[in-house]
Amino acid sequence: MSIIKKDLFILVDGSYYLYRAYHAFPLLTNSLGKPTGAIYGVINILRSLIIQYQPSNIAVLFDDKGKTFRDKLFAKYKANRLSMPDNLCKQIMPLYEIIIAMGLPLLVISGVEADDVIGTLAIQAGKIGIPVLISTVDKDMAQLVTNNIKLINTMSNAIIGPTDVIDKYGIQPKLIIDLFALMGDRTDSIPGIPGVGKKTALALLKGIGNLETIYNNLSAISSLKLRGSKILLKKIIEYKDIAFLSYKLATINTNVNLDTNYDELIIKETDTKKLYKIFSFYEFKSWLNDLKNGIWLTKKINKSFISISNNMNSTYLTSSINLISIKNSIRSFLIENYQIILEKNHLIEWMKKLQSAKSFVFEIETDSNDTLSTNLIGLYFAIEEWQAAYIPLKYDCLNFAKQLKLNEVLDIIKPVLVDDKIQKIGKNTKFNYSVMKNYDIILKNMAFDIRLESYILNSIAGFGGHDIASLAKLYFNSENVTLKKIINKNYEKPSLLFSNSTSKKTNSYIKEDVKITLLIHNILWPQIEAKPKLKNIFQQIEIPLVPVLAKMEQIGVLIDKNKLAKQSQEISNRLIKIEKLAYIVAEQKFNLFSPKELQFILFKKLQLPVIEKTSCGLPSTNEIVLEYLSNSHELPNIILQYRRLSKLKSTYIDKLPMMINLKTKRIHTSYHQTVTSTGRLSSRNPNLQNIPIRTKEGRRIRQAFIAREGYKILSADYSQIELRILAHFSKDQRLLNAFAEGQDIHSVTAADIFNIFLKDVTNEQRRTAKAINFGLIYGMSSFGLSRQLKISLNKAKFYIDCYFKRYPGILSYMEFIRKKAAKKGYVETLEGRRLYLPDINSNNTIKRKASEREAINASMQGTAADIIKRAMISLDKWIETVTPNLYMLIQVHDELVFEVKKSALIQSQQKIRQLMEQSVQLAVNLKVDIGVGDNWDEAH
Template sequence: MVKIAENPFIIIDGSSYLYRAYHAFPPLTNCFGEPIGAIYGVINMLKSLLVEYHPSHLAVVFDAKGKTFRDVLFENYKSHRPPMPENLRLQIAPLHKIVKAMGLPLLAVNGVEADDVIGTLALAAVKNGHYVLISTSDKDMAQLVSPKITLINTMSNTILGPEEVRLKFGVPPELIVDYLALMGDSADNIPGVPGVGKKTSQALLRGLGGLKTLYQQLDSIRTLSFRGAKTMAEKLIQHREVAFLSHQLATIKTNVELNIPYERLAVENPNIASLMLLFQRYEFKRWLDALKAGKWLQGPKIPPSPSSLRLLSHPTYSEAAGKSWPKDGYQLISETSTLQQWITTIRNAGAFAFNITADGLDALTANLVGLCFSVKPGETAYVPLKHYDLDAPMKLNLAIVLSALKPVLEDPAISKIGQNLKFARGILQRYNIALSGIAFDTMLESYVLNSIAGAHDINSLSDRFLQITTEQCEGRESQGHNRVIFNQCDLQQSAYYAGVAADLMLRLHQKLWPSIQQTPKLKKVFEVIDMPLVPILSRMECAGVLIDENILLAHSVELTQRLEALEKIAHQLAEEPFNLSSTKQLQTILYDKQKLPVLKKTPLGAPSTNEEVLTQLGLYYQLPSLILEYRGLAKIKAAYADKLPKMIHPLSKRVHTSYHQAVTSTGRLSSSDPNLQNIPVRTDEGRRIRQAFIAPTNTLIVSADYSQLELRIMAHLSHDPVLLSAFFAGQDIHRTTASDVFNMPLEKVTQDQRRSAKAINFGLLYGISTFGLARQLSVTQTEAKKYMQLYFERHPSILAYIERTRRQASDQGYVSTLDGRRLYFPDILSHNHRRKKSAERAAINAPMQGTAADIIKRAMIAIDEWLEKEAPPVRMIMQVHDELVFEVQRDEVESAISRIKLLMERCFMLDVPLEVKAGVGENWAEAH
C-alpha cells in the first residue's frame, strides 16, 4: 500500500468535492430555505483531511466561472453536461466564505480548469522538494502521479501511486493522457478515436508507446496481438486530427501563471468569530458547539467495517464530543470454548447486535468471512470463518462454528439487532441458516423516525446520533469493484473493524429505540410493517425473475432501427444533421435557427429543452415532439432492452433486483439493478419489456394490482359522500367525476371527457395548480379553473381535506399515514415561495401515497405468512407500485388468485372496500 509522506503539501479538488457532496448528501436547508447540504458535505471532507494529516500547507482549488481554453479548442467540450443546479450554485459563495474562515487558501483561476491549477501547483511543489497529496476523484489526475505526487479519493479511501495507477488503468501515469486520447472520455465529452476502447488502448500503448510513437510506427501496429490490429493503422490515420485534439484536451496544463509563493499557501488559524457567524447562519449546530468548546478539528476517529457490506462506505467526519472509543473490548474468538461462552452470554441477554463480513456484494455468490456479536457497548466478539492471514492460522472449523451458532441465529426468541439485515439473511440462507428473530434494523429505526433527516447508512447515523466519527479502513482493493477484501486483512485488525460496526449498531439501537417507543404509532409501524418485511424482501431478491433475453435483444434491434429513423426525420425537419442527445445543439436548432418560443430558461439563462418544455412545444411543433419520442425510446433501450440481458445471473439464470426500504420519503419501496418501478406502464414499449419477464416451465405469471388505491384512500380521508357512494356502488370513479364536472348524464360521458376527469382526479391528489391542470388537459387556465371550481363545489369535503392537510403540515412540519408513519416537509415554512408551494403539494398527496405504501406492505406480509405456513406452489417475485407479481403452478392458478385477492383486499380496512384486479399470462405483459 502507498505510504503518504509526512506533512505533504495537500491540494484539494474543490469542484470534485462540491459535486460529490451535492449528490451524496440529502437536500438539507436552513430555516431560511437556503440549501446547505453540499456545504455540509464539503466541509466534512475538508475537516477529515485536516484531522488526518495536519498539513502545514494546503490549497483548495475550484473551477472559476466562464469558459476555458478547452472550450475554444473544442466547442463540444463538456457540452453534454447539464447546467449546474440552482440549489448547488447558491451554495458556492457561502462555501467559499467558510473555507477561507477555516484558514485554508482557496484558488479559482479564470480561463483554465481547477485541474490545470492543481497540476501547476503540484509540479512546482515537487520542483521545490515537497511531497504532494492530491485529493480528488477525477481519473484525469492520474497523469500527474509520480514518486512524489500521490492521489487520494477520500470517499473510497483509494490511494494511487505510480504502481497503483498502472494496475488500475493498465498503463503507467506518463501514458494516461495517451490512454484518454485514444479511448476518449465520456465524462468530459473528449471524443477519442472511434472504435478504440479500454483494452485496445492498453494494447496499443503497452505494445508500442505513446500517441506520437504510434503515428511514427503505424506499420508495426498490425504485428500486435489484439483484435482488429490489422485495420487499426487505417483507423488511426483516418482519425489523426481527433486523436491529437483529444490528447490536447486531456492534457492537464502545468504552466498556469499563478505567481503564488509557497508561503502564501500555509494553513492559518481559523477565524473563530467568522466561523461562528457562518455556522449559526447555516445551522451547523454541532460544529458551532465544537467551536464554543474549543474542540474544532478534534476528537477520536473510528474506522468502519471494511466488509463487502460497505456498511460504512459513505464516510462523514465529525467530532466525537470528547468521548473515548474502546479498543480492549473487541475480542477475537479462536477457541470453541470461548465461542460457547459467548453463545451462553447471548442466550442470557436475549438480544444482541449482529454483523456479518463477506467477500462480495452478491448474496447468491458471496462467501461468509466472519460474524461479530455485541451484547454490551464496548464489548464485541468476532468469529473468523474464512480468512487468509497466514501469520494467524485458523483454529475454528467452519462447519463446527455454524453448527454451534445455527440454533442461536434461528431462534425467534433471541432478538437480532443489525444494519441492513436483509443482506445478512440472504448470505446465511446459502449456509442453510434461516435467520429468525430479525427484530431491529438501525437503518429502519432511523427511517421510521424521520425518512428525510439524512442518509440512513451506519456511518451517517453514527455521526448524526452518536457524534462519533468514522472513516474507512486501509485494506486491499479488489480490482474493478472498489471494495475491500475483508478476508485478506489481518485477523486482529478484522476483529477490530467488525467490532466497531457491531458496537455502533448496538449503540445506535439503544439511542433510537427509546425515541420510537415514545410514539406508539411509530412503534407499531416499525414492528408490524417495516421489520416483518425484511425477510420477505430477502426471499424475493433471492428468487429473482426469469427473463427471455432473446425477446429483449430483438427489441433492442428494433429500437435501434426506430431511433435511426427518428434521427433521419429530425435531420430533415431541422434541415441539417445534429446530435439529438446534445442539449447545446438542440438549443441551437430549436431556438436560434427555427426561432421557437422560449418558454423556460435554465438557471444559467439558456433556453430549456427539458421534458416539460418539449411537451408544451410539441403541441404546436413537430420536432420537439419527435425529440421526446427519441429520448423515451433511447432510455428504454439503454435501461432495459440492452441492460437486462447483461443482468442475468450466471448461477440462477434469473435477474435479481434489490429492494430498498429506506430511500423514498413516503415509505414506498424502491428497487435498483434493475429499477422495476420505472418501466412504463401504459406504453407499447413498456409492454414489450414486460413480455420478456416470463414464467418458468409449468407455471404462469399472476399479477395482482390494487384498483385506484390512492383515490380510495382519499375517499376515506376526506369522508366525501360522493366518492364513498361511488366506490360502494362499484361505479367508474372517473366517469362519475366527468358526469359532475361536465354536467351530463353518466351514460353520455365520452372517453375524452373520462380522460379529462381522470387527470382532474389524480391531479388533485398531487395538489395540482390551475396552470398544471390547464397544461394536462390542453385547455386555457380559465377553463381549468372552472373545472376545479365545479369539482370542489361537488366535493367540498375534498377541498376541506386539502386545506386541513396543508395547515397540519405547516403547524407540525409533517403529515401522517393512516398507520401513523410520519412524513416530514422541512420546506413547508421556506421563505422561497416555489419551495413552499412544492412542499404543500407534496404534503397533500403524502398521506395517500404513504398509506398506499403501507397497505401494499401489509398485503405482502399477509401473503408471505400464507406462503410460509401452507407452502402452496406460489412464489412472490416482484413488487411494483400497487402491484404484486407471482409465479404460480398452472393447475393452482384459480385458487391462488382467489386467496391472493382475499388477503390483499382484507389486509387493511378503509371506509370503502379495497379492490384488487388480477391477471394471468405466460409473461408479465399478458398478466398485467
C-alpha cells in the same frame, strides 16, 4: 492530558455548532411550529461543556452577518457557502437570549469572524499561562494550538494539543496556515495553488519549509522528486500572488481590537425566570424540570445514551446528551472488550453469553454483495455490556496460525441465530437473512435494523442517508471506517480486501462497524419506543417485511431473452427511421443527443421560443420544454420519441438479458425500504418499478416476464387505492357514495364536471376526469392540469373549481392537511407514519407551495404503501403453507405479481384477493383487480 479547571478558559465556536445542531435536528419544532433544533443542540453542548469542565472563564462567539476584512481581500471568500436557511435564522435571537440568560458572555464582533475573536482571546490568555480550550472542529483553528491552547471536539471528546496536530495533519501547528495557502480550502473558498493537493503541499512543507521559504528556494522543488515537478514549479511561480493571498485569508487575526478581555469573561448568575419563560415557550420540558430542581448547570450527566427526539411537534427530550460518556464507552469497548475467536472453546463461551443475552448485534462479512453467490468470510457479535467478538473465516490477512472451520462455526452458532426468543440487531438485516439462508440458517427475531430505525423516525434523510456511515457522521461526527477506506482502490471485492490489507486495518473496520451499530441502535430505539404509532409500524410492518423481500429477491423472475432481442432489433430500426425524419424536418444532420446542437436548431434556426434556461444560462431542451414546444413544431416531438425509445432500449431491453443470473436463469432485483420519503418500496438492479406501462413499447417489455413450465403469471392490483384513501380521509359523501355503489369513479367525476348523465360520458371526458382525480391527489395546479390535458389555463381552472363544488369535503380536507402540516411540520399516514415537510413554512413561496402539494399526496401515497406492505406480510405467511404452488415475485407500487401453478389458480386468486382487500379497514371497501396470463403484460 490534565487541565487545571479552576483557571480554565473555554472559547466556544458558536457559529460552527449552530450549523451542526441545525443539520442534526433539522425538523424539531414546538407545538406552535416554531423551529427549535439548532437552539436545542447548541445549548446542550454549552451545558455539557460547563458541567464537564467547570471553567472559571468562558465566551461563546458567533460570526456577525456583515462583511469582514477577508471579503475585501477576496470577493469570492466563502462563496461556496449557502445562505442561512429560514428555519435557522428564526432560531438565532432566541438562542442568544438563552445564552445570555445562562450568564454566559456572548460576543458577536462586526468586521471580523468569530475565529479571529477566538484567536485574539486565546493568545491573550495563553501568554499569561491560562489554560485555554477552544471548543470547535474547525480545522483552521489548529494554527492556534500551543502547550497552553488546545482544541476540544465535543462530538468526540478529543483534546488536541501540538503533538495531536502533527499526528492528524502531518505538520506542526505553525504550518497549518501554509498548508491551506498551498492546497486551498474549498469550504471557505480559499483558492490555493491549482493542482496542489494535500499530499503535494505536505511534501513541500516538510521538504523545504514554510511558504516564504519555499518561494525563496524554488530550486529545491526538483530535489523532492515529486511527480510532475516541472509543471508544479511553473504553477507555484505563476500563482505566487494567489498563494500569499490564500495565506492571508487562512490566517486567524489574533490582534482584534476588543472592548473586553479574558478577566471579564466570567460566568454570571443564571436568570432563572428568563430561562423558565423561554423553555416553557419552546417546550424544553426536561430542562424546565432541571431549572425547578436547581440543577440546571450542576446536574451530573449520566452515561445514558442521547435521546435525540424526532418528535417534531415537541422538543421534549427524555434524557440529556452525553457524547463524552458514549465516546468513553467506545474507547473502553475497543481496547478492552474485543475478542477475535480462533478456538472452539472460546466460541462456545461466547455462544453462552449470547444465549443469556436479551439482544445482541449480529453482522457478517462476505466476499461480494450478491446474495446468491457470496461467501461468508467473517461473523461478529456485540452485546450491551460492550463486549464484542469476531470470528474470521476464509482469509489470511490476520496472520493467524489457524482459524475455525466454517461448518464447525455454523453448527455452534446456529441454535442462537434461530432462537426466536433472542433479539438480533443489525445494520442491513435483509442481506444477513439472505446470506445465512444460503447456509441453511433461517435468522429468527431480527428485531432491530438501524437503517429502518432511522428511516421510521425521519424518512427524508437530509443528513445523507440511513446507512451506517451517514448515521455515524450525524450522531458522533465520526468518519466511520468503511471497506472503501481500507481496500486498495484497484480492488472491488471484499475478499480481496481481507487477503491484501493489514490485520490492523481489518480489525479497525470490524470493531468500528460493530460498535457503531450498537451505539446507533441505543440512540434510535428509545425514540421509537416513546412513540407508539411509530413503534407499531416498525414492529408490525417494516421488520416483518424484511424476510418477505429477501425471499422475493432470491426467487427472482424468469425472462424470455429472445423476445427482448427481437424488440431490441425492432426499436433499433425505428430509431434509424426517426433519426432520418429528424434530419428532414431540421433540414440538416445533427446529433440528437447533443443539447448544444439541438439548442442551435430549435432556438437559432427555427426561432422557437426559449421556455427555460439551464443553470449555465443556456436554453433548456429538457422533456418539459420539448413537450411544450411540440404544440407549435414537429421536431420537438420527434426528439422526444427518439429519447424515450433510446432510453427504453438501453435501460431495459438491452440490459435485462445481461442481468440474468447464470445459475438460476432468472433476474433478481433488490428491494429497498429506506429510499423513498413516503414509505413506498423501491427496486434496483434492475428497477422493475420504472418500466413504463402507458406506452406500447413499455408494455411489450413486460411480455418478456414469463412463468416457468406449468405455471401462470398472476397480477393483483389495488383498484384506485389512493382515491379510496382520499374518500376515507376526506369523508366526502359524494365520493363515499360513488365507491359504495360500485360506480366507475372517473366516469362519475366526468358526469359531475361536465354536468351530464353518467351514461353519456365519453372516453375523452373520462380521461379528463381521471387526470383531475389523480392530479389533485398529487397536488397538481391548474397550470399543471392545463399542460397535461393541453387545454387553456382558464379551462383547467374551471374544471378544478367545478370539481371542488361537487366534492366540497375533499377541498375541506386539503385545507385541513395544509394547516396541519404547517403547524406540525409533517403529515401522517393512516398507520401513523410521519412524513416530514422541511419547506412547509418556507418564506420561499415556490418551495412552500410545492411542500403543500406534497403534503396532500404524501399521506395518501404513504397509506397505500403501508396497506400493500401489510398485505405482502399476510400473503407470505399463507404462501408458506402452499409452497411450491405459489411464489410472490414482484411488487410495483399498488401491484403484486405472482407465479402460480396452473392447478392452484382458482384457490390462489380467491385467497390473494381476500388477503389484499382485508389488509386494512377503510370507510370504503378496498378492491383488487386480478389478471392471469403467460406473461406479465397479459396478466396486468
